[in-house]
Amino acid sequence: MARLSALASPHRLRIIAALTAGGRNYVSQLAREIGISRPLLHLHLQKLEEAGLVTSQLELGADGKALNYFEVAPFVLDLTPAAITALVATLTTKSET
Amino acid sequence: MARLSALASPHRLRIIAALTAGGRNYVSQLAREIGISRPLLHLHLQKLEEAGLVTSQLELGADGKALNYFEVAPFVLDLTPAAITALVATLTTKSET
DNA sequence: CATATGCGTCAGTTATTTCTTACATATGAA
DNA sequence: TTCATATGTAAGAAATAACTGACGCATATG
Numbered sequence: 001m002a003r004l005s006a007l008a009s010p011h012r013l014r015i016i017a018a019l020t021a022g023g024r025n026y027v028s029q030l031a032r033e034i035g036i037s038r039p040l041l042h043l044h045l046q047k048l049e050e051a052g053l054v055t056s057q058l059e060l061g062a063d064g065k066a067l068n069y070f071e072v073a074p075f076v077l078d079l080t081p082a083a084i085t086a087l088v089a090t091l092t093t094k095s096e097t
Numbered sequence: 098m099a100r101l102s103a104l105a106s107p108h109r110l111r112i113i114a115a116l117t118a119g120g121r122n123y124v125s126q127l128a129r130e131i132g133i134s135r136p137l138l139h140l141h142l143q144k145l146e147e148a149g150l151v152t153s154q155l156e157l158g159a160d161g162k163a164l165n166y167f168e169v170a171p172f173v174l175d176l177t178p179a180a181i182t183a184l185v186a187t188l189t190t191k192s193e194t
Numbered sequence: 195c196a197t198a199t200g201c202g203t204c205a206g207t208t209a210t211t212t213c214t215t216a217c218a219t220a221t222g223a224a
Numbered sequence: 225t226t227c228a229t230a231t232g233t234a235a236g237a238a239a240t241a242a243c244t245g246a247c248g249c250a251t252a253t254g
Binding site: 026027028038039042058061063065066067068 | 199200201202203
């Protein structure tokens with residue numbers, strides 16, 4: 001569920017695409033490349049990270065500035081009627097998405 | 098995009114699961130089985146149909162009542178970083194999801 | 195010190211979805 | 225005709241999600 005709703009957003013899809021095509025990147029830089037505000041990007045990255053679709057790693061740049069690098073986590077979601085049915089059976093009993 | 102956001106809802110996932118497990122069903126009956134109001138179900142079915150995840154067919158029951166049957170459309174969405182990247186490339190140019 | 199870059203977060207607004215209630219139509223049966 | 229079933233939809237409330245702008249804090253440079 002968290003994964004599905006995380007992917008139901010144009011911005012977040014674009015973020016994943018950018019990180020996939022361009023490799024890992026830090027927040028401010030990524031915000032400039034994608035063309036959205038840093039707070040907004042932060043919000044979306046947060047959701048993606050909660051969903052386990054991206055990971056972050058805080059590093060110190062050559063100049064000593066703190067850079068928070070994000071990269072996509074490898075994931076495979078196959079959505080079919082059967083898969084969804086199985087997933088829902090799980091949810092009803094009690095669980096995650 | 099329409100497909101992804103259509104699937105980012107517990108209710109809609111349950112609707113798909115119900116139609117997959119129980120086969121085609123008409124609106125009022127399905128609403129009773131799932132336990133949500135008919136207008137609400139109607140709303141969700143609408144989104145699912147717009148996304149092409151379900152199809153509907155109006156029929157006349159044995160008693161002459163109009164019954165709108167819904168069934169799941171076979172679909173396969175595989176969501177991976179690469180697939181999303183390809184999809185976003187499409188969107189940027191101009192297209193659907 | 196002032197400026198520029200990086201980080202995060204909170205407060206408040208705006209937009210979008212979701213849901214309920216109520217209305218309107220149609221058919222068959224009592 | 226009245227009741228029960230089916231359909232759809234529109235209006236407004238409630239709940240989420242999305243977004244902006246302004247903070248505060250840290251480090252390096254001019």
